[in-house]
Amino acid sequence: MPVINYQNMTIIQRLFLLRTAAIIIQFLTVLIVYFVMSLQIALLPLMVVIIVESLFHILSILIFRQRDAGNVAIVLQLVADVIFLTVLLSLSGGATNAFVSLLLLPIVIAAVSLPASYLLFISFSAIASYSALLLTMPEHTMHHMDMSNHFIGMWANFLLSVIVVTFVVGAMARVITNRERAIALQREDQLKSEQLLALGVASAQVTHQVATPLANIQLLYEELAEDYPEHEAIVAMAQPLTACTNQLGYFRSLATSIRENKKTQLSVTELLEQLVDQMHFHFPEQALDIIQADPVHGKIVSDAMLLPALLNLIQNAIRANEESQQQHITLTVSRINNTLSLQLRDFGAGIEANMSQAQREVLGEQMVVSKSGLGMAVFLSNSTFQRLGGKLKLINHSEQGCIALVTLPLLLDNKEDE
Template identity: 85%
Template sequence: MAVVNYQTMTIIQRLFLLRTVAIVIQFLTVLIVYFVMSLQIALLPLMVVIIVESLFHFLSIMVFRRRDAGNAAIVFQLVADVIFLTVLLSLSGGATNAFVSLLLLPIVIAAVSLPAGYLLFISLSAIASYSILLLTLPEHTMHNMDMSNHFIGMWANFLLSVLVVTFVVGAMARVITNRERAIALQREDQLKSEQLLALGVASAQVTHQVATPLANIQLLYEELVEDYPDHEAVLAMAQPLAACTDQLGYFRSLATSIRENKKAQLSVAELLEELVDQMHFHFPEQTLSIIQHEEIHAMIESDAMLLPALLNLIQNAIRANQENKEHEITLTVTQINHELSLQIRDFGLGIEANMNQAQRAVLGDQMVASESGLGMAVFLSNSTFHRLGGKLKLINHNEQGCIALVTLPLLLENTMADS
């Protein structure tokens, strides 16, 4: 037999569990009051209301068995509970019923489960129900027992309880929810930091292991140049070896900058110029078209990883172009308020069709397995942008290709002056 953990249940499942218990208690209470305590109550109408409530409860369970319940659905269920409870109370004494305070339960559930607007609606519904029960009391009950002041006092006490639950409990629930959300975000950031640290350690190990063999190959190459200076194979080795040596030195300088947490201010024009230079040097077969309607005279905060992060996105765009035999990449540069927007668009086939919606949603925030890899380059780029106060979003273009939307904060004049 499967055991359901209350902590892992959804809001609608908890609501259904509480209503099941409430229906059982209502049924037993009516039977005990009528048959054991021998009090004169409207047995048949009460049983009809409980049966209708049970049918509604069963249909609700069937509807939301395989469907997620939003806030509107939960509000509808709570309003139904208020209505059923109001009808039961009206058939068993109305505002004089000792269980009239049960109208607070839907408010408590809404306080810990719903936003403030929905909570206010449920609170007003419960107040309206209690008021109707009070106003529909028979005149002889109010007159003969001379209890009108007492019933009005009970109503005022209920109103005060509603206000306390709505504002105090609701505020405390929102504080707890915000705190849990902040803790979850902190855990995600810690997990990302651990993943980045693992990647950094692995990269450093690979660099260290590659450095010695590369130095040996360089020595052998120099000997070959002395013995066979005009050989085609020896001449062909020059450029790859130089590129490997340069990349190894560049990685070491990056590691030093990251370790020392060096940051600098870079103008938008300088950033675009470096991107164009790197594009022409590494990918001469591709064309980078920059679309910029007006020049942006502002600075951004940069570190050693900003340019490699943007080049990672450009390299992904080039790979998508090559798969679709295209040779153009567009970079749209705009300023939106105090942010720099960079839209890198390729003309490939778009984000992989085999990725489901959940994988596309976390692409960049996590390493996602795909046919082309684990999304490591996008993950590292997004981490760099996030560290600099920016963000990355990947979307498919309406016509063709994919857009990598990068936003970076622009430095204000007073910030530039202080630094």
């Protein structure tokens, strides 16, 4: 016998399961009341309503087996439940029926499943149904039983119950949902932090392991340079060794800055000048075209990793250009409200076509395996931007290449704010 896993069901599946049980209970209740308890009820009309409800239920199951159900679809299903229940109650005593409080069930389901606006709609529908049942009660029932005050009290009690369910249960459900969402985000951040920590430890180990051999090579070079100062190989070694030594020192200062969490304010002009200088130094064969419709004034919060994060994106763009034999990239700089927008475009083949849509959506949020690697550079860059309050988005250009869209909070001057 298959086991029903209620926790893994969607909202619409849970609703269908509850309605299946409700239809069975309705059918059995009508038969027991009529045949066992020998009470005079409208048997045929009640059975017709239950059959129509069953047909609607089966049709709904067939429809939503092939498609996802949004909030509107769930609201329509709950409204249908309210209508069917109201008709059944009207045929079996109306507001005097002991099961009239079942009109609370659609409200409870909506409270734990739907946003507040849809919950209010279902609540008003149930109140309107109960009110209609009370107003359409025969006059002789009221006078014969002298129960008018009692029925009005029942209606008031139902109204109070609806208010409690709508606001209290609904609020509790939203708190739980928000808490679960916050926990999920915290888990993602923790996983990302663990990945970054692992990469940082690995980088520190590599830097430490490279430092000693590099120092030995530097000593050998200095000794050889004294004995053979004009030798072609010795002269050729000077620049690469100097670059390695400088880069290693830069890594050490970078690690110190990250450890001390140093942050500074950097103007947009200074940032662009540093990018151009690094571009000329590291990639002299490529051209960086900066496009600004209007100069962007103001400053951004920067740390030691901001420039390397942008250079990672530039290096990816240059690699894409080289594969397509292109020699320039464009950087469009603009201001959107209080945000600095940097659009870096290459003229390569764009984001890999064999990458799935799910992989593209999480590109930058986590490391993604592809032909070009694990997406580590994009992952590290995006982590830096997020730490500074920004974000990164990668999209294919409509004509050619890929656009890396970086947004960072912009600190405006007082004059600029005015």
